[in-house]
Amino acid sequence: MSIRYEMVVGLEVHAQLATKSKLFCSCPTDGFGAPPNSRVCPLCTGQPGTLPVLNRKAVELAFRAALALDCRLAPFSIFARKNYFYPDLPKGYQISQYEHPFAQNGRLQVKDKSVRIHRIHLEEDAGKLLHAIGSKELDGTLVDFNRGGMPLIEIVSEPDMRSSEEAAAYLSALKEIVQYVGASRCDMEKGEMRCDANVSIRSSGSAELGVRVEIKNLNSVRAVKEALDHEFERQSELLTCGGRVLQETRLWDHEAGTTRAMRSKEEAHDYRYFPDPDLTPLVADEAFIEKIRSELPELPAARRQRFLSEYGLSEYDAGLLTSQQALADYFEAAVRGRQAAAKTAANLMATELLARLNAEDVGIDASKVKASDLGELAGLVQDGTLSSKGAKAAFAALWAGGDSPAVLVQKLGLAQVSDEGPLRAWVQEALSTNAQAAADAKAGKQRAVGALVGAVMKLSCGQANPAMVNRLIKESLGL
Numbered sequence: 001m002s003i004r005y006e007m008v009v010g011l012e013v014h015a016q017l018a019t020k021s022k023l024f025c026s027c028p029t030d031g032f033g034a035p036p037n038s039r040v041c042p043l044c045t046g047q048p049g050t051l052p053v054l055n056r057k058a059v060e061l062a063f064r065a066a067l068a069l070d071c072r073l074a075p076f077s078i079f080a081r082k083n084y085f086y087p088d089l090p091k092g093y094q095i096s097q098y099e100h101p102f103a104q105n106g107r108l109q110v111k112d113k114s115v116r117i118h119r120i121h122l123e124e125d126a127g128k129l130l131h132a133i134g135s136k137e138l139d140g141t142l143v144d145f146n147r148g149g150m151p152l153i154e155i156v157s158e159p160d161m162r163s164s165e166e167a168a169a170y171l172s173a174l175k176e177i178v179q180y181v182g183a184s185r186c187d188m189e190k191g192e193m194r195c196d197a198n199v200s201i202r203s204s205g206s207a208e209l210g211v212r213v214e215i216k217n218l219n220s221v222r223a224v225k226e227a228l229d230h231e232f233e234r235q236s237e238l239l240t241c242g243g244r245v246l247q248e249t250r251l252w253d254h255e256a257g258t259t260r261a262m263r264s265k266e267e268a269h270d271y272r273y274f275p276d277p278d279l280t281p282l283v284a285d286e287a288f289i290e291k292i293r294s295e296l297p298e299l300p301a302a303r304r305q306r307f308l309s310e311y312g313l314s315e316y317d318a319g320l321l322t323s324q325q326a327l328a329d330y331f332e333a334a335v336r337g338r339q340a341a342a343k344t345a346a347n348l349m350a351t352e353l354l355a356r357l358n359a360e361d362v363g364i365d366a367s368k369v370k371a372s373d374l375g376e377l378a379g380l381v382q383d384g385t386l387s388s389k390g391a392k393a394a395f396a397a398l399w400a401g402g403d404s405p406a407v408l409v410q411k412l413g414l415a416q417v418s419d420e421g422p423l424r425a426w427v428q429e430a431l432s433t434n435a436q437a438a439a440d441a442k443a444g445k446q447r448a449v450g451a452l453v454g455a456v457m458k459l460s461c462g463q464a465n466p467a468m469v470n471r472l473i474k475e476s477l478g479l
Helices: 056-068 164-180 221-240 286-293 300-311 314-320 323-335 340-358 371-382 388-402 403-413 418-432 433-440 445-461 466-476
Strands: 005-016 078-084 091-097 101-109 111-126 128-131 140-144 151-157 193-203 213-218 248-253 258-264
Touching: 005 221, 005 433, 056 111, 056 151, 056 164, 056 286, 078 164, 078 248, 091 111, 091 221, 101 164, 111 164, 151 164, 164 193, 164 221, 164 300, 193 221, 213 221, 213 258, 221 258, 300 314, 300 323, 300 340, 300 418, 314 323, 323 340, 323 371, 340 371, 340 388, 371 388, 388 445, 418 445, 418 466, 433 445, 445 466
Parallel strands: 213 248
Antiparallel strands: 005 151, 005 193, 078 091, 101 111, 111 151, 128 140, 193 213, 248 258
């Protein structure tokens, strides 16, 4: 009988804090895409005699993330030197936290699962190696120190996830919260959020953990899911065939769709952590913490529930609109004073606004339609002035630039016809030219009623009020 295996996963997530300067020096953090080694100074390149100065804003953002993740903040935490040699680490050590991190014992609710967060600590990033493989102009490996010294928090979960789907959902929810509180932009394409996955397998029903394998530097939610699925299959096949899983670090090869060995844990460095003598302990002042706590925004899960109850949105629309704080803010600005039009506004955002933002690859802050104009447009649909089709045409005109929604509707002749006089005339013409559909409708076939409504809409060039047309057709047929 074949053995069924269960996946056990914990994630270590690095998020770059959204500060203007690095963790221990004044070098700017806008180094992505900048010329190599143009955002460096004697301190972040490890020159002798330099002394680190802790970035207060980085501490504030780190505390914001920890409080949003329900962590316990330590009264004090200690910075430590993590000693190892690597070309992208000019000091020969990385300043991190070890035995005394600033936050522990948090949790993140992901659907019906609560994932425990073991710890969060502050640390500086290393530089970046550029391997000139296959280049005719360059040879060997180059080092760019722009990233060196960037402020990071490392969020370490407990091994509470049991599938790649759960791990992907956890990472998405974590990213959402960290973005909401403004701690990090979490742009994974720019390396502002990276993930290491610890995965093992065990026989289903067993409480004993298997041999852990670490998969390094996963840079997307999709990569996390695919790498975990592959690693689960690899380890399952090994054990089924009588082999054994080695404790090691592996890399994910996206193009090949496989993980490959990087180093064994038996050969891992002894980092020889010790407290950094140049940095005093970080004290978590209670007044400072309470100020940060009071400034936290409504978090995504709570806002999602409020959108469901307050605006009557669907689960899908509420989830979509609260996925980004700026998107949720835009929606609430649009429906302020027009709560009855909330569903229409949500639909316009989902079908018209987001489609254009995605096509132009820009965020909600670059929208060419103001929130107040979208809300006005939704209100015109709600009061019967515009049909849904007319609203789409009006939105396109707004995006192109021009007058207010009300003026555009009149100028473009988009107003919905709700006068019974012309509506009855169109209904009678549709019934006389679609005799079979009229007979089918009288026989109780609902699709035939829909076909007749469509005929009237065609006669009216899409301007007839469809609800009134439906009622008048049924009245005319005695239904």
